[in-house]
Amino acid sequence: MSFQDFGLMAELLRAISDQQYTTPTPIQSQAIPTILAGNDVMAAAQTGTGKTAGFTLPLLQRLMANDSKSGHRHVRALILAPTRELAAQVEQSVVTYGRHLPLKSMTIFGGVGMQPQVQKLRRGVDILVATPGRLMDHMQRGTVKLDRVEILVLDEADRMLDMGFIHDIKRIIKSIPRVRQTLMFSATFSNEISALAQDMLTRPQRIDVAPRNTAAETVNQTVYPVHQTDKRALLQHLVCTGKWEQVLVFARTKHGADRLANQLDREGLTATAIHGNKSQGARTKALREFKNNQVRILVATDIAARGLDIDHLPHVVNYDLPSVAEDYVHRIGRTGRAGRGGEAISLVSPEESKHLRDIEKLLRKPIAQMHAEGFEPSAVAHIKPAGQARAGKPGGKRPSNKGRHRSRANAGGRSGGQKPQSRRSR
Ligand code: AMP
Numbered sequence: 001m002s003f004q005d006f007g008l009m010a011e012l013l014r015a016i017s018d019q020q021y022t023t024p025t026p027i028q029s030q031a032i033p034t035i036l037a038g039n040d041v042m043a044a045a046q047t048g049t050g051k052t053a054g055f056t057l058p059l060l061q062r063l064m065a066n067d068s069k070s071g072h073r074h075v076r077a078l079i080l081a082p083t084r085e086l087a088a089q090v091e092q093s094v095v096t097y098g099r100h101l102p103l104k105s106m107t108i109f110g111g112v113g114m115q116p117q118v119q120k121l122r123r124g125v126d127i128l129v130a131t132p133g134r135l136m137d138h139m140q141r142g143t144v145k146l147d148r149v150e151i152l153v154l155d156e157a158d159r160m161l162d163m164g165f166i167h168d169i170k171r172i173i174k175s176i177p178r179v180r181q182t183l184m185f186s187a188t189f190s191n192e193i194s195a196l197a198q199d200m201l202t203r204p205q206r207i208d209v210a211p212r213n214t215a216a217e218t219v220n221q222t223v224y225p226v227h228q229t230d231k232r233a234l235l236q237h238l239v240c241t242g243k244w245e246q247v248l249v250f251a252r253t254k255h256g257a258d259r260l261a262n263q264l265d266r267e268g269l270t271a272t273a274i275h276g277n278k279s280q281g282a283r284t285k286a287l288r289e290f291k292n293n294q295v296r297i298l299v300a301t302d303i304a305a306r307g308l309d310i311d312h313l314p315h316v317v318n319y320d321l322p323s324v325a326e327d328y329v330h331r332i333g334r335t336g337r338a339g340r341g342g343e344a345i346s347l348v349s350p351e352e353s354k355h356l357r358d359i360e361k362l363l364r365k366p367i368a369q370m371h372a373e374g375f376e377p378s379a380v381a382h383i384k385p386a387g388q389a390r391a392g393k394p395g396g397k398r399p400s401n402k403g404r405h406r407s408r409a410n411a412g413g414r415s416g417g418q419k420p421q422s423r424r425s426r
Helices: 010-018 026-036 051-065 084-097 115-123 132-141 157-162 166-174 191-200 228-241 254-266 280-291 325-332 350-363 404-411
Strands: 041-044 077-080 105-108 127-130 151-154 181-186 205-208 219-225 247-250 271-274 297-300 315-318 342-348
Touching (some): 051 084, 051 151, 051 181, 084 105, 105 132, 115 132, 132 166, 157 166, 181 191, 254 271, 271 280
Parallel strands (some): 041 205, 077 127, 219 342
16 A cells, blocks of 8 residues: 555645655554545554554645635634644644645644734634643634634544543534534543543544554563662663663653753763643753754653654653553553654562553553663562563573672763662662
C-alpha cells in the first residue's frame, strides 16, 4: 500500500514526499480511506504510530473538497488536544502536511496572552487546534465562533478526560453543528471514553492498530529493582555506561522532576525538567534543547510529557513508576516510534512493587528484570513480576556486592564529581 493508493490530492502527496515518508503506517492505512469516505472514527492508537498524519491528511483533503472559496474564513475543523505541547505539535503537522494548500490554521492554548489569539482568530482560520480550557475562555468572550465546524477531532481523548476536561468538551460540542464528522483518538478505551464516544460519534468505524492497552511491541522493556535512595546513582550509571545521549526520564511529581534534573545537572549530566508549573516559554526551550542534543536528560512529569513529539527517542526511564498503570503505556510510547526499536527502563523500589504488578497485569506479561553491577539487588529481590517468578536477566549483569564503590565512582562518568557512598552510612 502506498500513499498514492488513497487518492490523496497532489498537494498532499507532495507534502508527504517532502517528509520522505514512503509507506503509510498501519493506522494511516486504515484511517485515511475511512476518514476520506466521511465516516466517524474511533481509533485506539498511541502517539508514535503516525496517527497525526492519519487524521490530518484526510481532514485537509475533505476541507479542500468542500471549500466554497468565498468570503471570510470560518473555523471548519476543530482539533482538541489535552496539552499545549500536543496542540502545538498537531498544528505543526497541519502546517507541514498542508504546506501546499491555501488553508490557514492556528493553535489556542492557555499560559500565553489572549490578545494575539483574538487578533489571529479575527483574521480568520480554517483549522483550529485548541486545548479545551482556553477554547472555553474564547467561547465565553465571544472571540471564537464554532457554528461552521465540519470536522471535530479529539486527540488523546483519554488524557483529556484524565485532566478533567469532560465538562468543557461537552460544552464545546454543544456549540458546534450536530451534522459533522467526528474523529476520536485515544491510547486506551476505558468505559468512560466509550460512553463519551457513544454520545458524540455517529456509527463510528473502529480502528485498533495497537492492541488495546498493550505497550508498543518494538519497545524493549526492563525493570531494575533498586532502593529509592539509590535510583539517582543507578540512573547515572546506566546513562554513562550505556553512553545514552538522549534520555527521557519520568518523575512522578513536579518537585521531584526539578530536584532530579538539578542534581543530575550539578553532577555533570546535562539535564532539564519539563512540567506544568513551568511557563510555556521555559517548556518550549527545554524541549528545543533536548531535541538539539544540548541537553542529554529531559526529566518530565506525565502531563507535561504527554504527546511530546520527539522522534526516534532511544531511551525512556521511569524514575518513578506511575500509580496509574495506563500511564506506563503512554510513557513507553515515547520510544520505539514509527517502527524503530527503543528501550524503556523502570527503576522500581520495593515500595512500588504494587504499581509494577498492576502494570504487568495490564500488559498481561511480566517485564524482564535486570541488575546493574554494583547496585546490589538482593535487598530488593522480593519485587516479583505478577503471577510468576523472576523473568530472567537478558543482557543484565550478575548481582555483585563487590565493586559497588568503584562502580558508583565510575557511574559519574562525564559527571566527575560524584562521591561514592556506602548504603550502611545511610
Ligand atoms: P505521531 O504518532 O502522529 O505522533 O507520529 C509519530 C512520528 O512518525 C512523527 O514524527 C511523524 O513525523 C512520523 N511519521 C508519521 N507518518 C509516517 C510515515 N508514514 N513514515 C515515516 N514516519 C512517519
